[in-house]
Amino acid sequence: MQKHKRHFSHTTQAREDNPLRTVQPPYLTRLMFIPCLLLALACGATVSTPVSAAQPTDTLTLQRLDGVKIKIDGKLDEPAWQGAPIINAMVVLEPDTLAPTPWATDVRVFYTDKGMYVGIYNEQPEDTIVERLSPRDSFISRDGNSFTLDPTGTGLFGYWFGVNLGGSLQDGTVLPERQFSRQWDGPWNGAAARVEGGWSTEFFVPWSMMTMPEVTAARQNVGFYVSRRVAYNNQRWGFPGLPRTTPVFLSTLQKLEIEGIKPSQQFNIFPYASTSYDNVASGGKDTYKAGADIFWRPSSNLQVSATLNPDFGNVEADNVVVNLTAIEPFFPERRAFFLEGNEIFNTSPRSQGSSGRTGPPVTLINTRRIGAQPISTGIADFELTDVEKNQPTELIGAVKVIGQNGRLRYGTLAAFEENTLLEGDVAGSAFSAEQTGREFGAARVLYEDTSTGARRSIGWLGTIVQHPQLEAMSQGVDAHYLSQTGKWNTDLQLLYSDVDNQQGQGAFVDVSYAPEQGRRHSLALDYFSDDLEINDFGFLQRNDLIGGRYAYQRTESDMANLRSRQTDLRLVQHYNKDQLLVRSGVLASQELQFNNNNLLFYEFNFFPERWDDINSGDNGNFKIDNRFQTGAFYATNDAKAFSVSAGSFYSKEALGGRTIEYFGNLRWQPTDRFSAVARVAFEDTKGWLLQEDKREFTTFDARRWSPELELDFFLSARQQFRVTAQWAGIKAYEDERWLVPLGDGELDQDFATPADVNRDFSISRLTFQARYRWEIAPLSDLFVVYTRGSNVDSRPEDGFEDLARASWTERLVDIFVVKLRYRMGS
Helix, strand or coil, X not given: CHHHCCCCCCCCCCCCCCCCCCCCCCCHHHHHHHHHHHHHHHHCCCCCCCCCCCCCCCCEECEECCCCCCCCCCCCCCHHHHHCCEECCCEEEECCCCCECCCCEEEEEEECCCEEEEEXXXXXXXXXXXXXXXXXXXXCCCCEEEEEEECCCCCCCEEEEEEECCCCEEEEEEECCCEEECCCCCCCEEEEEEECCEEEEEEEEEHHHCCCCCCCCCEEEEEEEEEEEECCCCEEEEECCCCCCCCCCHHHCEEEEEXXXXXXXXXXXXXXXXXXXXXXXXXXXXXXXXEEEEEEEEECCEEEEEEECCCCCCCCCCCCCCCXXXXXXXXXXXXXXXXXXHHHHCCCHHHHCCECCCECCEECCCHHHCCCCCCCCCCCCEEECHHHHHCXXXXXXXXXXXXXXXXXXXXXXXXXXXCEEEEEEECCEEEEEEECCCEEEEEEEEEXXXXXXXXXXXXXXXXXXXXXXXXXXXXXXXXXXXXXXXXXXXXXXXXXXXXXXXXXXEEEEEEEEEEECCEEEEEEEEEECCCCCCCCCCEECCCCEEEXXXXXXXXXXXXXXXXXXXXEEEEEEEECXXXXXXXXXXXXXXXXXXXXXXXXXXXXXXXXXXXXXXXXXXXXXXXXXCEEEEEEEEECCCCCCEEEEEEEEEEECCCCCEEEEEEEEEEEEEECCEEEEEEEEEEEEEEEEEEEECCEEEEEEEXXXXXXXEEEEEEECCEEEEEEEEEEEEEEEEEEEEECCCCCECCEECCCCCCCCCCCEEEEEEEEEEEEEEEEECCEEEEEEEEEEEEECCCCCCCXXXXXXXXXXXCCEEEEEEEEECCEEC
């Protein structure tokens, strides 16, 4: 069963575990009645006045200035800017006081048949300006402007764009109501410049790069929101006044009226060529690849894209994750082709990652499955080398179609893997086998209606994975409701899977209620049957789960001695099909922002007694003691050239041991072109419980070091040299041996297993990358990348210094890559 698949990861985040109780869980019929009742109540909620005191003005009519010539250099010195009307109505959003701003922010907007121009003048004293460069889409403390554009004008979806002082760009997508994602890059231009009395930014956003509804009327509305980041005092200003503590955003943007835009057809081809030298494979191996991404937009509401012989690897590196549990970690997508237009396949906020209110991700489409490690061959005793175990699967290609017709949006995706030659040994003799690649398919339909002022939508998503050893299908129906004021927000999804003729079902509902600014109640209910299997294409952390979570969040601002205070309370309770309590917890935390922009965070979490039904596989369930976790960290103002954060957390282990974690973070940014970040974490654990084999478990006394280093140097806003290094070192020494009882229950101490084999172990893993990136033009890049990685075999007798040295010299990955990708077309 899916819940028993074994994965390897170790994280230091707060864990929502689950106590043991004898209380019986609700029956399935009762559980599914609750979300239906909540959805009905939400849809029938009485409309009341909006919770935000700062509302958009009446619809503003924009000027159309076809034929103008604007040089995007950050300076608003062309005549077109001088004649454009000015919006100067920003208020303070962070903290959420909605107070008038001390300095002017003049926003000018006009458009042409090609796209929209946005120019912003920011009044600011010279000695408070913070200018810093960063990689694209990075969030660091510096001054900058951003705006959000809803091309539908009805709050269905949008795009956001940011230009920071120095010229670094940010962009992404936003779904209702505030689901921001930076996993999208568009071909637009932006720049920033210092000017007399402050600084200014310029944006040009072409219509042709956005999905826009088909327009039949002479004029149309688009939604618009603009904000300004003021780093020295850690504030954000914006118009309209929609702070994050209000439940509405995308549906309440300022309406801008423009003439009906019909963008011309757009055709872009992104050919690429790459060469790589692998120092590990056969003592040195050259590889040459070429391919192309193709994007065709025949109309404003339809886009067809394809990739041929794609090269997805070696220019981005995932974080080092050491995971020794049965819980699979979730990795975000990084590949540009799959990120483009991917928002249509997001069926709920859970699709985009973990949330404290709703829990771990649940999605039918996790595109990281495409091109992942090949399926096991099923050949008995076929042992693969470490390189073979972790190698990705090459792709033949992929195709995607995304469109809109009135209130109906749709998308399809297909991808095809190449066959993979796997090399290893059988019974000590060299052996190789060719494994067939998988075929992936997905289809999505979504109907949305905002005609009443509220948002109602219903959608369907289906996926299929085909392989000679596997056929996996899944389907989901999702429904959404957002009241006119945004006080009520409900997301519901029903799930179904069929893997090799084994069917499973599931459902979840997330309801939030925001009675006033700064207060939010959230309820998440889950049901996943023990035979629900969606992880061949999607992501579900575990199946066989019935229960829910409640979260309450309170944000207070502009107090006498504090800039803001955020209080969070969460309750978790989940059972499995056998009515055993497998997750439970009471989690409380508070974050204090001081007037000097320093921050203090502290938490206390209690996890009552529970059952563990995962980590032993199919070899029985055992009880876990009640536990608690507490800790705090303090961070100084990161707008300064030097900032520091440090903290410590204490948590009890499963059988009464404990873990103490210490960590620190130093950031030094003496100029706008250079930054250095050093992080280190140390854990001291007694009683770390791990599975050894089937019913056998062992507790360990362990030490773990996790240092990281990031160095960034910018020749310009478009040319960057970046060095990153992450190492994880663990030394664990056997303490006691345990057995899962045959009839389930508390673990029994194991005195019978022969002790001739010592179970001490060590882990030493390294990822190092040095990368030069030159953004030649929007979405056109030259990469020169060196990547080195290792996974040293177990040597618990060695010291940490020796393990770290071995992780550099005994490389598992050692590749040098040069890759050029250039955008050509309209």
